[in-house]
Amino acid sequence: MAPMSDPSELPPNSNRPNKDGTDPDLSRRRLLQGGLASAPVLMTLVSRPVLAQQCQSPSGFVSGNASIVNFQICTGSTPEFWKQEQSFGSWVAPYSPVNVGAVGGLSSRRATLFDTVFGGHSFPNQTLLDVLKNGGGPPYDVARYCVATLLNCMAGRIPTTVLTIPALKGLWNDYIKIGFFEPTSGVRWDHSQIVRYLLTTMPR
Amino acid sequence: MSASAVRWRSVSGDALLCREWDHNVVVRNDRSGSTHLLGPLAGRVLQILVEADCARSIEELKAGLNEALSEDDASDWLPAIEAILSEFHRLGLAEPEPT
Numbered sequence: 001m002a003p004m005s006d007p008s009e010l011p012p013n014s015n016r017p018n019k020d021g022t023d024p025d026l027s028r029r030r031l032l033q034g035g036l037a038s039a040p041v042l043m044t045l046v047s048r049p050v051l052a053q054q055c056q057s058p059s060g061f062v063s064g065n066a067s068i069v070n071f072q073i074c075t076g077s078t079p080e081f082w083k084q085e086q087s088f089g090s091w092v093a094p095y096s097p098v099n100v101g102a103v104g105g106l107s108s109r110r111a112t113l114f115d116t117v118f119g120g121h122s123f124p125n126q127t128l129l130d131v132l133k134n135g136g137g138p139p140y141d142v143a144r145y146c147v148a149t150l151l152n153c154m155a156g157r158i159p160t161t162v163l164t165i166p167a168l169k170g171l172w173n174d175y176i177k178i179g180f181f182e183p184t185s186g187v188r189w190d191h192s193q194i195v196r197y198l199l200t201t202m203p204r
Numbered sequence: 205m206s207a208s209a210v211r212w213r214s215v216s217g218d219a220l221l222c223r224e225w226d227h228n229v230v231v232r233n234d235r236s237g238s239t240h241l242l243g244p245l246a247g248r249v250l251q252i253l254v255e256a257d258c259a260r261s262i263e264e265l266k267a268g269l270n271e272a273l274s275e276d277d278a279s280d281w282l283p284a285i286e287a288i289l290s291e292f293h294r295l296g297l298a299e300p301e302p303t
Contacts, residue, residue, distance in 0.1 A: 032245045032269065040246035040288040041295065042228065045239040054236075073235075 053203040055162050058171070058183035061197050072159040076152030076202035079144040083132035092154035097129040114143070117150065118172050138191035139176060145198040146172045158201050211259035211301040212289050220254060220297070222247075236296045245269075246288045250297060259301040262286060 055074035081087050088097045095117070096109040111127040122139070123131055128147050134140045146168060152158045153165050171194065174181045180188040189197065214220065221232040229247025232239045242250060252268040253260060260268070262285050269281065292298035 032248060038243050040243055040249075040284075040291050041240050042243055043241040044295065 053200065055158070055201045057162050058167075058181075058189075058197060061200065062184050062187050072162045074152075074158050074162060074201040074203065076155075076157040077148065077204050078199075078202050079132045079148040081204065082148050082151050083129060090155060091151060095128060095151065095154060097127070114147070118146070118169055120173065120176060122176050142172070142175055142191045142194050145195050148202060149198050152202060162201065209261065211261050212253060212265070212292075212298050213256070213259040213301055214250060214253035214292075214298045215296065217254045220250075222250070222254070231297070233295070233297060238295065240295060240297070245284065246291070249285060249288050250292065253292075253298055262289070265289075 053074060055072055077087075077090075082091070082097075091097055093109070095112045098111050100109045111129060114123040114126050114128055114131045115121055117128065123143065126134075128150070131140075131143045131147050134144060149158065149163065149168055150165060153160075153163065153168065171181045175189075175191070175194060180190055181194055182188055183197075215233065215235055219234045221234070223230045224247070225241075227244050229242040229244075229250065230239065231242060231247075231250060248269060249265055252265055262282060265285050266281055269285075289298060289300075293300065
């Protein structure tokens with residue numbers, strides 16, 4: 001078997017003679033013409049991070065993944081992760097799962113209230129952690145996933161091109177006020193569709 | 205709209221790492237996490253798309269391949285380029301520009 005040359009950067013168009021003195025245009029023509037009869041893609045190695053998955057903005061999700069350019073990688077975690085005590089260290093300030101007393105040079109922080117973040121009076125006096133722990137169907141399921149998504153956004157696990165915190169708050173407020181979220185004109189997501197979408201941003 | 209009127213663009217060049225290897229092209233797509241081995245013709249088409257500053261029609265891609273074409277070949281190339289672009293679309297290497 002002939003030895004393979006080292007891989008190299010894609011060359012710009014060049015008219016220099018080949019090392020063996022043959023016409024480079026002729027060589028290239030033969031190579032490219034050979035492509036007419038062969039498969040364009042000879043081999044593909046698929047490699048996707050175990051703890052990451054492709055995700056999209058809500059409107060991109062509606063369009064059925066029609067645009068590959070809008071695909072991003074999300075590495076968010078589910079409500080199950082964020083509500084565990086061993087995950088509290090992953091919460092990003094200013095949000096806090098519990099009251100934290102002043103330690104050293106760090107100031108104290110109170111557990112963050114759901115309504116303080118998302119507005120309204122959906123869960124009076126309930127903290128983000130309380131809402132994560134709430135069981136049940138709508139609206140508790142949507143609230144749980146909204147909190148997890150908020151923490152994922154803060155932790156940089158969801159690209160801002162996919163979902164921003166203001167957009168997430170808008171989603172919640174639309175849902176809690178009118179019972180659905182409209183990701184794009186004429187499309188209405190109920191609680192199960194919202195949860196299904198948010199789950200695409202949290203593979204673990 | 206006819207297939208030849210569709211304009212194509214590659215994903216961002218920043219997401220693609222390309223190396224020529226024995227006349228074939230190895231391309232790593234950071235967006236999909238996949239690595240592809242392209243034949244010479246597909247590799248050249250991808251190179252034209254990546255270097256282009258805007259979307260390209262199939263006719264423009266064919267013009268970019270002019271150094272390798274003869275008039276006798278012309279009728280064979282358009283379906284070949286269409287097949288390559290279709291495969292690029294499936295693999296997430298390129299997409300048709302929204303109309």
